[in-house]
Amino acid sequence: MxxxxxxxxxxxxxxxxxxxxxxxxxxxxxxxxxxxxxxxxxxxxxxxxxxxxxxxxxxxxxxxxxxxxxxxxxxxxxxxxxxxxxxxxxxxxxxxxxxxxxxxxPVASDGDLSAYLYEIRVPQDGGSNGNGGVSSATREQRAVLVKAFGCLASGLAFMHGLKIRHKDIKPSNILVHNGHMVYTDFGIAKDLVGMNTMTSGKPGGFTDRYCPPEVAEWDPRNRKSDVFSLGCVFIEIMAVLFSDARELAEDRTPYRKRLQDVQGTLIQCSVADFDLRQLFVVILGMVEEMSEDRVGATDLVDCLMDLKMPCAESLFCRQCGGT
CATH class of the missing domain: 3.30.200.20 (Phosphorylase Kinase; domain 1)
Known part of the structure; x- marks a missing residue:
């Protein structure tokens, strides 16, 4: 050229x-x-x-x-x-x-979130690190992943505030750049300004693993379908941060097809009242089977803002609400 x-x-x-x-x-x-x-x-x-x-x-x-x-x-x-x-x-x-x-x-400095999580889970040499063959996140990687919750929720609330649905939220459509998460690939996104935010009929496309029940069944759907998909992404982040959530991410069955098991595990993981475990309860409200029972994106941001985090960690970066 x-x-x-x-x-x-x-x-x-x-x-x-x-x-x-x-x-x-x-x-x-x-x-x-x-x-x-x-x-x-x-x-x-x-x-x-x-x-x-x-x-x-x-x-x-x-x-x-x-x-x-x-x-x-x-x-x-x-x-x-x-x-x-x-x-x-x-x-x-x-x-x-x-x-x-x-x-x-940006041109992502660390690729997409799918690759980022994989590199943490699997040691570079392919061997075991004493944690069931799954590597632990470094302090820097942990800080990046902890901030992902608030930053991605903030980005989604911004989209939904403008009546835009992404419609294909998944780790490979999230970039990791200089420690920040960035939504990308709006190829099937929909701008609903001046339109009914509830749509129905055959979806234009979706990724089966992260797809909410109403989209897979061609039922009426709205912006909370994005919330379900983001909840699945949050599960995969938590699976890297907490070994007792690992099986949720390792099972390749679409999340909507095993919701009872997913929700049961989320409840079990939340029982210890320390560190980030309170996030499991928040995620539970994102992956409800019925869209009307799910938290909205704006309320999700508020929930995350209200969580009492250890002083050394923040769920948001400075640009979208962190301190």
Missing amino acids: SYNPSIRLTSGEHVEIVDRTHLPFHRIGRLGMGASAQVEVVEEPTTRRRYAHKIFTPYYGHTLERFKKEVQNEIAIIKRLRGHPHIVNVEWSYACGRELGILLT
Whole structure:
């Protein structure tokens, strides 16, 4: 890819490009690939600033018009959410023939949450560390994970306050950057401004493991479906922090299909009144089978704010409520 200084990378701008080789950045490396897009790291030569370059191409069953509409929807939603410290930013976008692309920040320093949790659970040498083959988090990693609860709740409350549903919350759609959690991948997110926040019918897509019952059954659903999915993510974080919750995350059965066991374990884990165990009760209110019984995102933030944490730990970073 050659650098063309005539095309400027102006923040927030969308441009039409005739020749892809003239994109105003250099490719550094590959980050990953999904069903409809691939992501790579690129660098703008003048500023040396790096971006996550998400490249969309039409896929089977989608007309070019529908494909462009879906990508434009993702761009518009992320731009609406701009400014929250735990939500990814769109810096620039372009169209080049049948390809659409966006530049996103940040480029996660520690990958996504799924990989981050895996690296803590599994020792680098693949051996046992005396804790059932599951490695313990370092003090720094623990601090990052503890703050994840408040920061992710804050980000979700911000989305829901703008009547936006993410619809695919899972560890691989959460970045870990410089110790902070950042929501990404709004490909199937929905902006419900001016619309009924309750939807029904066949879902546009979902991830089975973190999917709430009402989405899987095509029942009416609302923003509390996101709360259920985030509750499942919280369970997987707690499974790294507390060995007695480990089995909840190791079982690959979707959480909604074993809710009774999940809820029973959460109650058992919460009985000792010390450290972070009070969080198990909060999570219990997030993974209720019926959406009307679940805590809302704003109330979730309030619940976490009210928890009395050890003085050395905080559930929120300074940017979204920590001290």
